[in-house]
Amino acid sequence: MKNFYDVVIVGGGIIGCSVAFELAKRGRKDVLVIEREYLTSGATGRCGAGIRQQWGSVLNATLAVESTHIFENLEEYTGYDRSCGLNQGGYLLVAYTEKEWAQFQKNLQVQHSVGVDSYAVDLDGIKEIVPHINTEGMLGACFCAKDGHADPFHCTYAYARGAQRMGVDIETYTTVTGFGVENGRISAVETSKGTVKANVVINCTGGYAAQMAALVGDELPITPERHQILITEPVAHIMNPMVMSLHRHFYVQQTPHGSVIMGIGDPTEPVSHNIRSSWQYLEHNAWLVTQTLPAFRSLRVVRQWGGSYDMSPDRNPIINEAADARGFISVAGFSGHGFMVAPRTAILLANHLTGQEDSLDIQRFSVERYETGALLLEPSVV
């Protein structure tokens, strides 16, 4: 670690590492990534790592489609010598209510407008995709075969290793304790290993982003929310796609490795940095998922853990430069779908920071939208 960098990135998850990579690729190579523990130790390494293109807004569908294209070649893209574990088994989004089913039809039009190869299926069609599913209460489903899942550790390490090869420094087990601001511009980062001067600081700390931004006087409406997840022992392959219900708040999929990974959303989960596991969750998730997939009753759970969503008011990311500390840019608030849009989001920010054009308008992501009302509305979040 030197005592001066052009850009300091705080947070060694998929966002921080992909931003470092894209910046270095565009010639801004004097970059340091600071991580409190090891890379992926925060929300990234705890996430379900689903890659979904079936969104209900043009913006999210665009981010997801363009990110998926990168995930499809991430090893080659970053020069990584292990596999990033992409498995495109599709996403089967099942509808349990009339309202949901009607929304799905609208979503399909949005998806088709940006080139997502998704379609609706009836109950027989659902059975063709997942023969052992219980369709009771379902009205239909939407399916996209190019949706899937990747390994969050390897994807992050792929970006990190690629960035390092271009000259980026990564400092793990280092805590950021404060920032220096001079004449309204960010000037330094104070860490547990000393002070580092910087021209630009990028805050990629997920659920901690608001606390980080507060250190330079910037107020971000981002709150942490625990989400729990579990994984079973590996068994023979019996399910290709991710099965997901927005109404019942669950997602479940079988990884190429054979283990089945699943999680639920709890609408009553309080704002907190708590990411501990609870037995209540374990039982609830088991019950909810085995209602729809009774064949999974005999699978044994080997591990459960908790992670954190960085929730924003409109459930979409915030990319914002601090008003009183220019050069301090926060990229957070992904609200549970940061992993799948990270590749394209990193490109957007890197283009912005290197003065290059981008087909997306980065201003749309600033916190101004909460003042002007130009929210990034998304009807389909879990």
Next chain:
Amino acid sequence: MTSKDNEIMICRCEDVTKADILQCIADGYHTLDEIKRVTRAGMGPCQGRTCRQLIAAELAKHYGVSMEDVLMTTFRPPVKPISLGALADAYETRKDWSLE
């Protein structure tokens, strides 16, 4: 690394050999947490009961530190594998008793 390292099984659940672990350390992954995530060692049915100590020993040897100075991974529930059916039935009972 010796030729025998390919035959020495460190994680029996996930088929990870001593050679895999040493390669990982050589690649710069220097904590149990990282090695677990890169190789899957410790993610199988026994949850690292055997391999955790063996990998810790390799890290201790490589970095010349004592075993107790190697950072441990988080010990996560459940203690033993338990079926989703048993858990779902427990929820059903709890739901009926309104113990939420």
